[in-house]
C-alpha cells in the first residue's frame with residue numbers, strides 16, 4: 340500500500356536544504372563548560388547559555404544526586420495530583436525571595452511557562468502587543484492564546500504607543516510581551532518606558548528574563564532589578580536552564596497572579612512536575628548566585644575584556660561586531676550558506692560559536708555568548724581567529 344499523504348515531507352526537506360536552512364544536532368561528548376569536546380576535538384565554547392558556569396558545579400551535582408536518592412528520578416504526575424514535593428515549593432519560595440515578588444510558580448521549561456501563562460492571561464476578546472524580536476515561546480504563546488496579536492517594531496515605543504492609541508479601546512484586557520534581554524542580539528528592552536505605557540493604557544506587562552536572571556542586577560535578580568523596577572506591577576518570567584544551570588521555567592509576580600496560574604495555566608496543570616534532580620539543582624544555583632557575586636563580576640569583566648579586544652582589532656580588521664550591554668555579541672554575516680561555512684571554519688580552528696540563520700532571525704550572524712569561566716587567553720584566541728576567518 341502506498342499512502343501519498345506523507346510525500347510532502349520529503350519535498351519540504353528538499354526545500355529546507357536548498358535555502359541552507361537545514362538543521363541537525365551535533366553531539367557534545369563532555370560536560371558543557373568553557374571548553375567542550377565535539378567529534379573528539381576540544382573547542383572553546385562560545386555557544387553556551389550557562390553564563391555563570393554552574394552546570395558542572397559540584398554543589399549542583401551533589402544536590403541533584405541527593406534529591407534523586409531521596410525522591411527518585413521522577414515525580415510521576417502533575418503537580419496538582421501526585422507530582423508536588425516540598426522541594427518544588429522551596430524552589431518557588433526561593434525564586435520569589437530572589438525576585439522580591441509575593442510568589443512564584445515553577446514550570447517544566449521556560450517555553451511551557453510562556454505558553455501557559457499567556458494562554459491563561461488572555462483569550463479571544465483580548466489584545467497582545469509583542470516585540471518583533473521576541474523569543475519563539477512568547478510568539479507561539481501569543482498565537483495559542485487566541486488573542487488578537489499586534490507586533491511592534493523592535494523596541495519602537497512610538498509605534499507601540501500608536502498601536503495602543505488605535506487599538507486598545509475595543510479589547511477587554513491587554514498584555515504587552517517582551518524579552519528583557521533579547522536572546523539573539525543581546526540588547527535590552529526599554530523597561531521603564533514599557534511600564535509607563537502599560538500603566539497609561541491599562542495593560543499587563545510580561546518580561547522574559549531568560550537571559551537576564553543571574554546576569555543583570557546587583558544581586559543577579561535580572562533586568563527588572565537592573566532597571567530599578569523591583570516591586571513594579573510586572574509578570575516576570577524566566578528559565579532555570581541558562582545562568583541557573585538546571586532545567587525548568589518560572590513565573591514570579593503577585594500572590595493572586597500565581598494562584599490564578601495554578602488554576603488556569605494548561606502547560607502547568609496538565610504536565611508532570613519538574614524532576615527532583617532539576618528542582619534541587621536549580622534551588623542550589625539560586626543560593627550560589629546570591630552568595631557568590633564574584634561569578635557575575637567575572638562574567639562582566641569578560642564582557643569588558645572582549646569589548647576591548649574587539650576595539651583593538653577593529654582598527655586592523657574592521658570586524659562588524661554588534662554589541663550593546665550583555666554577554667551576547669554578534670558578528671553579522673550575509674547569507675545563510677556563508678554563516679554556516681564560517682561556523683565550520685571556526686570549529687576547525689578550535690572555536691565553537693553559534694551560526695544563527697533564518698527563520699530564527701531575519702539576518703544571519705555568528706552569535707558569541709560569554710561565560711564567567713572563560714579565561715582572557717580564550718577571549719584573545721576568539722578574536723584572533725574571528726579576524727582570520729571572517730571576510731571583510
Ligand SMILES: *Cc1c(COP(=O)(O)O)cnc(C)c1O
Nearest residue numbers: 448449450474476522549578580
Ligand atoms: C531559552 C529561552 C526560553 C525558553 O526557556 P527553556 O527553559 O529553554 O524552555 C524562553 N525565552 C527566551 C528569551 C529564551 O532565550
